Amino acid sequence: FKVRDVESININIDFEGLNYFKARRNALGPSSLQGEEPYKKVTIDWREDQLRGKMKLKGLGPDHRDHPTKWSFAISLKGDDSFLGMNRFSIHHPKTRDYQGECLYSKILIDNGDLAARCEFIEVSINGESIGVMTATERVSKNLLEMQGRKEGNIFRPSYEDMWKDLGRAAQFKRSIKNPAASKSFQLHTEAHALNRLLTPLEVYGSGKLSESDELTKQYSVAIGLWEGMLSGHLRPSDIFDIESTARIIAATFAVGNFHSLQTHNIKLYFNPLTYKFEILPTDAVFGRSPSPRYLPPNGLGYIWGILVSDRELYRELLEQINLLVQRHAAEGSPFGADFSIIESQYLDVLRPEFPFIVPHNTETFGRRFDTHLKALTSNTFFLDYAPLDHTTVFAAHPDFDLGNPVFASFYNTPEGIVIRVINRYSFPMKVDGYELEYFDSTEVLRKSFEMSDIEVPATMHGIGESGSRVAGEVSISVPTVSGIERLKLLLSSEDNSRSYSANVSAYPAPVKTHVLSPSDLGEILETHQFFKLNTTSKVLTIPSGKWRITTFIKPPPGYGLIVEAGAELLFDANAGFLLRGPIRVLGSPQNSVTFSGYGGAKWRGISLINSNYWSHGQRSSLKNTVISGTRNAAYGPWEITGGVTFYKSDVDIISSTISGTEAEDALNIVHSDFTLVDAMISDTRSDAFDGDFSVGRIVNSTFARVGGDAIDFSGSEIDVEDSKFFTVADKAVSVGEQSSLTGRQLRIVDVGTGIVSKDGSQTRVDGVTFGKTQHYEVMAYSKKPQYGPAMLFVDNALADQKIRSIAQKKSTLRLNGETTPTQKLNVDALYDGYMAK
Known part of the structure; x- marks a missing residue:
C-alpha cells in the first residue's frame, strides 16, 4: 500500500462522552488503568458508511495516555458492522508498540498461518479533528478466528484481573519501607508472585455466550481440564499444544528479538475444536533492535517458558523452526523473506510524514542474533539463562x-x-x-x-x-x-x-490425566483386530484383502499411516471409526474396490485425518476406487466434528471413489489441505456433500446427487471445478464464500434449489454451464458476512431450459453472458431464515 491508500475514520462522540474520557485521562495521570472502564456510544464515519459502536479507554500503562491527543481506545462495533473486517479493535499511538514493529510481527505470524491480532495504520479524527496516524489492532472475537481460517472455538487467557491491583498496592507499600535492601527485596518478591499467572484460573472470552452453545460449553471444560492437567504434571505441553504452530511462533518471536508478546499475561489461547489442542495467540507485540532478545523475564511472567521448553518434542520442533529461519536469512537476507524490507518501507511511508525520525530495522541484526544465541539454543541452555530469580523473603x-x-x-x-x-x-x-x-x-x-x-x-x-x-x-x-x-x-x-x-x-473443571484423543495402544489394536499388519520401521498399519469387522474407534500414534489393500471390505460398529495422524492409502482398483460401511447397517464414525502433513512430513493420502457409505459425524468422547470423512491439514487425492448415505453435517470436509477429486461421486447426503475450508484443490469429472444441503461449499479456498454434474440438490449446487476464488468449466446443474452463489468477498468465474429445473435463482452474488466485503460472479456461455434468473446485492458484481445484472437491496438474513435455512 501507499500513503494515499491509508484508511481514514472519523469517530463521532457526544459532548458528555468526550468530556468523560478527558476527565478520566487527566485524573489517572501517571497511574495505571485498573479494572473495567465504561464504554461510551460512538458512530464512525468510514468510506461511505457510518458504523455503530461503543468505545472506552484502554491500556494499563501511562504511555497509553501521555500524548495530548493520541490516547488508546478499545472499540466494539454493533451487529454486523465491521471495519477492515474487524468488529472489535483498538487504536493507540504507534510508539506504544514500537511504531512499525507491531504490524510487522502480526504480518509475519499471519503469513506463516499462525494466529495473530491483525494490525493496520489508519488516520483517525475525533469529531472532525484529526489526531493523526494511529495503530489499529484487532481484539479477540469470533471474527478474528474466522478471518484467519479457524473454526469457532473458545479463546482463553490466564486471569490477571488481580495482577495490576496487587502490583499497585505493593508499589505503594514499598514506598513506606525505609531500608533500601528490604524495599528491593519486597519489590522483587511481590512482583514474582503477582506476575505468576500460572497460579491463576483460565478465563474464557465471551463467557456469557457459553450457555448458548453445548459444543462450546463442552470444549470449555475439556480445555481447562487439559490445561490444569499440564500444570499438574499429568500431561506434557506437546499433549495439549499444537506442536508446529507453538514452535513456529516461539521461533519467530526469538528472531524478532522481543518476547513481550509471549509473556504469560499477554498470550491468549485458542482451543481448536478439530484438534482439541491449544494454539497461542500472542498480543502486544514489539520488535527488538539488539542481538539479545528482550523480555525473557526473571519473574513469574517467564514461567510459561519453563514449561513449554521443558517438552522435548516441542523443543525439537522449535530448533527445526529456528534452523529454517537461519537458512532463509542466509538465502534471502532476512529470516522472514526477501520482501521484509519492502513491507517495512511501506509501513514507514505511512508513519514518517508524522514521525520522520523512525528508522528501519537492520536486517543484519537477525544474523547477529542467530550467531549470538544459536549455540545456547542448540544445547538447550538459552532459556535456562533466563530462569526466574529465587526470592525467599516472606x-x-x-x-x-x-x-x-x-x-x-x-x-x-x-x-x-x-x-x-x-x-x-x-x-x-x-x-x-x-x-x-x-x-x-x-x-x-x-x-x-x-x-x-x-x-x-x-x-x-x-x-x-x-x-x-x-x-x-x-x-x-x-x-x-x-x-x-x-x-x-x-x-x-x-x-x-x-x-x-x-x-x-x-x-472450575478438574485437571485430567490423559488427553481424550491420546493414541490407541498398538498392541491393543493388533489384539482386538488381528487382521492388521504392523511395520514399526515404516510406521504403517496395513489391512489386507478380505472381509473385516472394526469394533472400536482406532487412533494410531501420530506419524503412523494406514494402507488398505485392494479387495478389503471393512464393516464398522456404530461407534467405530478411524482417527489418523498420518496418511491413509486405499489401494482399490476398478476390478477390486475397497469398501467402508456400517456393520449390520449401523451408521459409523467415519474416517478423520488430523495434521497428517506435519506428522508424515508432507506425504499425501489417496483414496482410489473406494466406496464409503453410511457414515455419521466423527466423535469420540467429548470430541465431535462435523464431517463423516475429514482431512485437516492432510493433503489428499480422491480418485474414482464414492461417498454416500451419510448422516453427517458434511459428507466430506477438507480443511487447510491440498486436494484433488477426480471421477468421484458424493450422493444421498442428509446435509452438505462437500465442505471445503481454507483449502486449494481441483474437482474433475465428479458428480453430486441427491444432496440435502449444498453440493459443494467453500470458504477461504482456491478451487477449480471442471466437467462436473450436480443433480437434485436441496440448497446450492455451488456455494463460494469467505473470500474464496473458484473457476468452473463445463458444469451441469439440474433440479437444485439455487445454482451458483458467490458471496462474502469471493470471486467466481464459470465458463460453460447448463441449468435445468432450478427452484429459485440460477446465479446470485451477495454478502452474508459484511466483514468480507462484496462478491463477484462472472458466468459465460450459460444455458437453461428457461430464462436464467440472476440477483446481485448492492456493491456486489454479477455478469451473466456478458451482461451486468443491476444491483438491488437484498435481505440476506431473510434468505437464510427462509429457503436457504438448514
Whole structure:
C-alpha cells in the first residue's frame, strides 16, 4: 500500500462522552488503568458508511495516555458492522508498540498461518479533528478466528484481573519501607508472585455466550481440564499444544528479538475444536533492535517458558523452526523473506510524514542474533539463562501489607463428593479453618458453616518442576456433595493465626490425566483386530484383502499411516471409526474396490485425518476406487466434528471413489489441505456433500446427487471445478464464500434449489454451464458476512431450459453472458431464515 491508500475514520462522540474520557485521562495521570472502564456510544464515519459502536479507554500503562491527543481506545462495533473486517479493535499511538514493529510481527505470524491480532495504520479524527496516524489492532472475537481460517472455538487467557491491583498496592507499600535492601527485596518478591499467572484460573472470552452453545460449553471444560492437567504434571505441553504452530511462533518471536508478546499475561489461547489442542495467540507485540532478545523475564511472567521448553518434542520442533529461519536469512537476507524490507518501507511511508525520525530495522541484526544465541539454543541452555530469580523473603516481615486474595480456590464434583482445590499465591503456608456454604434447598436458601483443622496449604515458591509442571502450594479437600450451591466461601488464616482471610470458591473443571484423543495402544489394536499388519520401521498399519469387522474407534500414534489393500471390505460398529495422524492409502482398483460401511447397517464414525502433513512430513493420502457409505459425524468422547470423512491439514487425492448415505453435517470436509477429486461421486447426503475450508484443490469429472444441503461449499479456498454434474440438490449446487476464488468449466446443474452463489468477498468465474429445473435463482452474488466485503460472479456461455434468473446485492458484481445484472437491496438474513435455512 501507499500513503494515499491509508484508511481514514472519523469517530463521532457526544459532548458528555468526550468530556468523560478527558476527565478520566487527566485524573489517572501517571497511574495505571485498573479494572473495567465504561464504554461510551460512538458512530464512525468510514468510506461511505457510518458504523455503530461503543468505545472506552484502554491500556494499563501511562504511555497509553501521555500524548495530548493520541490516547488508546478499545472499540466494539454493533451487529454486523465491521471495519477492515474487524468488529472489535483498538487504536493507540504507534510508539506504544514500537511504531512499525507491531504490524510487522502480526504480518509475519499471519503469513506463516499462525494466529495473530491483525494490525493496520489508519488516520483517525475525533469529531472532525484529526489526531493523526494511529495503530489499529484487532481484539479477540469470533471474527478474528474466522478471518484467519479457524473454526469457532473458545479463546482463553490466564486471569490477571488481580495482577495490576496487587502490583499497585505493593508499589505503594514499598514506598513506606525505609531500608533500601528490604524495599528491593519486597519489590522483587511481590512482583514474582503477582506476575505468576500460572497460579491463576483460565478465563474464557465471551463467557456469557457459553450457555448458548453445548459444543462450546463442552470444549470449555475439556480445555481447562487439559490445561490444569499440564500444570499438574499429568500431561506434557506437546499433549495439549499444537506442536508446529507453538514452535513456529516461539521461533519467530526469538528472531524478532522481543518476547513481550509471549509473556504469560499477554498470550491468549485458542482451543481448536478439530484438534482439541491449544494454539497461542500472542498480543502486544514489539520488535527488538539488539542481538539479545528482550523480555525473557526473571519473574513469574517467564514461567510459561519453563514449561513449554521443558517438552522435548516441542523443543525439537522449535530448533527445526529456528534452523529454517537461519537458512532463509542466509538465502534471502532476512529470516522472514526477501520482501521484509519492502513491507517495512511501506509501513514507514505511512508513519514518517508524522514521525520522520523512525528508522528501519537492520536486517543484519537477525544474523547477529542467530550467531549470538544459536549455540545456547542448540544445547538447550538459552532459556535456562533466563530462569526466574529465587526470592525467599516472606511477608511475615511486613505484617501491615494487604495481601489481597492470598489463594485461588475452586471446586468440582466427583461421584464421591465435592473437591475443593486451593492454590497458594504466596511463599508461606496458610491454614484452612473451614468453609461457609449457601445452597438452595427446594424452597429456600440455607446457610451453613463447617470447621476444619490440620489442613495446610503449602507455600508456593518459584521455578518449574522437573516434569515441566507448575510449582505451587496446593491442596485438595474433599467435602460432602451438596446440590444447588449458590455460594461457597473458604476460611483461612496465617500459620501463626495473626491474620484471617476468606476466598470465594468458584466451580472450575478438574485437571485430567490423559488427553481424550491420546493414541490407541498398538498392541491393543493388533489384539482386538488381528487382521492388521504392523511395520514399526515404516510406521504403517496395513489391512489386507478380505472381509473385516472394526469394533472400536482406532487412533494410531501420530506419524503412523494406514494402507488398505485392494479387495478389503471393512464393516464398522456404530461407534467405530478411524482417527489418523498420518496418511491413509486405499489401494482399490476398478476390478477390486475397497469398501467402508456400517456393520449390520449401523451408521459409523467415519474416517478423520488430523495434521497428517506435519506428522508424515508432507506425504499425501489417496483414496482410489473406494466406496464409503453410511457414515455419521466423527466423535469420540467429548470430541465431535462435523464431517463423516475429514482431512485437516492432510493433503489428499480422491480418485474414482464414492461417498454416500451419510448422516453427517458434511459428507466430506477438507480443511487447510491440498486436494484433488477426480471421477468421484458424493450422493444421498442428509446435509452438505462437500465442505471445503481454507483449502486449494481441483474437482474433475465428479458428480453430486441427491444432496440435502449444498453440493459443494467453500470458504477461504482456491478451487477449480471442471466437467462436473450436480443433480437434485436441496440448497446450492455451488456455494463460494469467505473470500474464496473458484473457476468452473463445463458444469451441469439440474433440479437444485439455487445454482451458483458467490458471496462474502469471493470471486467466481464459470465458463460453460447448463441449468435445468432450478427452484429459485440460477446465479446470485451477495454478502452474508459484511466483514468480507462484496462478491463477484462472472458466468459465460450459460444455458437453461428457461430464462436464467440472476440477483446481485448492492456493491456486489454479477455478469451473466456478458451482461451486468443491476444491483438491488437484498435481505440476506431473510434468505437464510427462509429457503436457504438448514
